[in-house]
Amino acid sequence: MVAQSRPGTTRAALSKDRVLRAAVSLADEGGIAALTMRRLARELEVEAMSLYHHVADKDQVLDGMVDVVVGEITAGVRDGGASSDGAGWKAAVRHRILAARQVLLRHPWAPGVIESRTTMSPTVLRYFDSLTGLLLGGGLSADLAHHALHALGSRALGFSQELFDPAAGAGDESERMLEDYADRLPNLVGMLTEIAHDDPDNTLGWCDDQAEFEFALDLILDGLERLNS
């Protein structure tokens, strides 16, 4: 096999960039478990071992995928502007983080991969540098800004690993489950039935992730603002 799929049709040369973009779309479609070096090669119409001329190993592929995603986030940010004019820091941070979240929603595998990386890439560092700029520009002390980054944690990048399974007990089953567990989990069941009573649309296990994300984000940002006074 030569690097042509049909006579007269020269296939684009392999490159690190092509490998990474193929890896991202493979994970987007089939989840991170679908990403194997062999399948990635097949997608690029190449032998698995050819990949190793452009990336050192699979870990470097994962590193690169994070950069692609964080690059998407950074690309959506217009620099300068209202970022440095003091009082607006909270809105600016909020806006940027919610924008990051929108990007991550398109790449459900990204949170897990980001958390599995042991070192921060230059691209990720640049994102955090920019976010830090918003905080310092808003008048937060270096110390408070530093605490803020830790408190935001992964939320700074737009995600928070949900421990509750969104699809756990959706539908009509949930009410029966509520009764089954009422004696063993009285507080949880009590809380959820009361919420369901107030809002009949809201059944067990079905939480509005966007609303919860914003609630937690605002809780943190409001807390920081208070400490900044």
Place this chain on the structure above:
Amino acid sequence: MVAQSRPGTTRAALSKDRVLRAAVSLADEGGIAALTMRRLARELEVEAMSLYHHVADKDQVLDGMVDVVVGEITAGVRDGGASSDGAGWKAAVRHRILAARQVLLRHPWAPGVIESRTTMSPTVLRYFDSLTGLLLGGGLSADLAHHALHALGSRALGFSQELFDPAAGAGDESERMLEDYADRLPNLVGMLTEIAHDDPDNTLGWCDDQAEFEFALDLILDGLERLNS
């Protein structure tokens, strides 16, 4: 090979419990990557396939390992007592979560495994039920308690995935790194140098995880308390 290691020494029969405890100690010692069905079997002086008489598959091993860890957390809690007397809810929640954190520090692999599970086990549900009891007992509305659980997220179980590598640039290298990146990461470097100036012990990349965890936890709990008034 029969189930005896030496003549007269009958080996303990295999059981799901023994499998799970062996899995936990294997991961404690060698990290989660060291946990393979084959190695786990070797540790138990048994063939790999014998494990499948006690667990359905590796996923069930991971599920069980989470239960072992959360069981450790729950075991350290004395039920009843000061948990339900109103005003003390914040201290009670804080205390319980920090205790959970101490357990998780002994099982560094646990956060990753917990987040990889798609459904919550009865043991985990029981932990959250108990935590919910503290919130409701403290007078929080069902709605606010629900928001609180989401806002705490994995912190409710005592961990927060740190995005910054604790050992990234420790030691004397960090100062040189600071200078190298000063132009590309002005805000981050500015923040860190200012912190390092105030506290010479604190070098780049070396953060007090315990202090940062408590800062974020208190930020959230204080915010909830304010919303509860």
Place this chain on the structure above:
DNA sequence: ACCTGAACACCGTTCAAGT
């Protein structure tokens, strides 16, 4: 310089066979 085929040292898991 880039790509390939065969091979190595692993995985999780199935299956038929043993006791």
Place this chain on the structure above:
DNA sequence: ACCTGAACACCGTTCAAGT
């Protein structure tokens, strides 16, 4: 009922060989 050995269908990666 519990355990085993061989086998299957995968992995990531190395290496020597091709062009």
